[in-house]
Amino acid sequence: MxxxxxxxMKHDEGYRAIMSSKSTFLxxxxxxxxxxxxxxxxxxxxxxxxxxxxxxxxxKRESDIIYKISGKNVVFYTLLELQSEPDFSMPFRLLKYxxxxxxxxxxxxxENERTLKSFKLPAVVPIVLYNGxxxxxxxxxxxxxxxxxxxxxxxxxxxxxxxFDLNRYDEEKILTTYKLLDFVFKLDLKHYSRSVAxxxxxxxxxxxxxHDLTDDDIIAFVAWIKYARYGGxxxxxxxxxxxxAFKNGEVESMSYAMGRAMERERVIARDEGRQEGRQEGRxxxxxxxxxxxxxxxxxxxxxKRLEK
Numbered sequence: 001m002x003x004x005x006x007x008x009m010k011h012d013e014g015y016r017a018i019m020s021s022k023s024t025f026l027x028x029x030x031x032x033x034x035x036x037x038x039x040x041x042x043x044x045x046x047x048x049x050x051x052x053x054x055x056x057x058x059x060k061r062e063s064d065i066i067y068k069i070s071g072k073n074v075v076f077y078t079l080l081e082l083q084s085e086p087d088f089s090m091p092f093r094l095l096k097y098x099x100x101x102x103x104x105x106x107x108x109x110x111e112n113e114r115t116l117k118s119f120k121l122p123a124v125v126p127i128v129l130y131n132g133x134x135x136x137x138x139x140x141x142x143x144x145x146x147x148x149x150x151x152x153x154x155x156x157x158x159x160x161x162x163x164f165d166l167n168r169y170d171e172e173k174i175l176t177t178y179k180l181l182d183f184v185f186k187l188d189l190k191h192y193s194r195s196v197a198x199x200x201x202x203x204x205x206x207x208x209x210x211h212d213l214t215d216d217d218i219i220a221f222v223a224w225i226k227y228a229r230y231g232g233x234x235x236x237x238x239x240x241x242x243x244x245a246f247k248n249g250e251v252e253s254m255s256y257a258m259g260r261a262m263e264r265e266r267v268i269a270r271d272e273g274r275q276e277g278r279q280e281g282r283x284x285x286x287x288x289x290x291x292x293x294x295x296x297x298x299x300x301x302x303x304k305r306l307e308k
Contacts, residue, residue, distance in 0.1 A: 012064070012082045014227030015129065018184060018220055019065045019080060022046045027179050029078070032164055033127065037076075045071040049101075066101065076123040077101060083130045088138045091145040094126045094161055126161040131188055136165050178209050180217040184224055200251045207249045222246055226258055 018024050022043040029038040049066040065080040079097055087093065102121050106114060113119060130136050143149045143158040167190055174186050183206050187199065203225075210218065222242045238257045245254035 012084060014224040015082045015131075015184075016064055017227065018180060018224055019082075019129075020048065021180075021220070022048075022067075024179070024181050024220075025065070025067060025080075027177075027181050028129075028164075031177065031179075032169070032181075033162060035162075037125070041069060041071065045069055049077070076125060079124055079126045081126070081128045083128055083132065085132045086130075086134060086136055086138050090128060090138050090161070091140075091142045094128075095142060095157075095159075098124045098126065098159075126159070127164065128161055129164050129166070131166040133167060133190065135168070136163060175209070178212045180213060180221055183210070183213070183221055187225070188228065200255070203251050203254075204249065207246060207251070210246070218246055219243055222254070225254075 019028070025046065026041060026043060029041065047068040047070070049068050064082045065078075067078045067080075069076055069078065079094065079101070081090070081094065081097075083090075101124060105122060109119070128136075139145055140163055141158060141160040143156065146156060146158075149156060149158075166185055166188065169185075171186075171189060174182050174189070186206060187202055213221070219239070222239060226239065226242070241257040242254045245251075245257060
């Protein structure tokens, strides 16, 4: 796996973690998407949906973030995909998630309800959150992804996903509010071209503005930095050190704690790799022994063979 791909996975995991918070997701809808259907949605109307589907290549594919929104006699779903690089198959990928989601809704609706003339499937609103450096060039509608679509008018399938492109968003608008997601977006902005020194300077600025963040927000923000800069799991003790350093405005101490956490994880990964290698070695020996026994070889012959 390349360094860029690994960096992308870190960011996706970090965003997946913070967007799992209802309040953060609502802030994203209200401030950064800001479409009429998002007006007035409350946290009580949100339910997170954990959906994993079997893809065509028989692998489990887990969509990033799905929320079911119920209110004002309307039920609909938002499907949020997290991207750190352009994906030209995005319209088809979203279609598969949407069809699977709607199939689940249909199957889980009692037959005596779904066969009524009044039955309607809920709307699914697909959103792509993109934080990559390059422009997003994939097409944004399914019609554009369909060959010769102009010949068929309204007789073919179509939908258009919402694209939030962080690095093309007006930077001055980000810190008009001081929520967790604003801090994440501000620090992540153009993260590929920004040096560590520039990031630290931005982080110092955010520390001065963090008085409105709750303790949980600060923990989530520090954990996101851990994912985005270093990847891996967050060590509880070192994460606490980093949180204290953040509250005290100590960027260097925070980075030091993060670095120690990363080193600890490398040691754990190395030890796990060695353990896995030993287990594989024992399995190979067992398989070789079984093969020799099945061949009809005597015990003495097997011993001599294994001693070589």
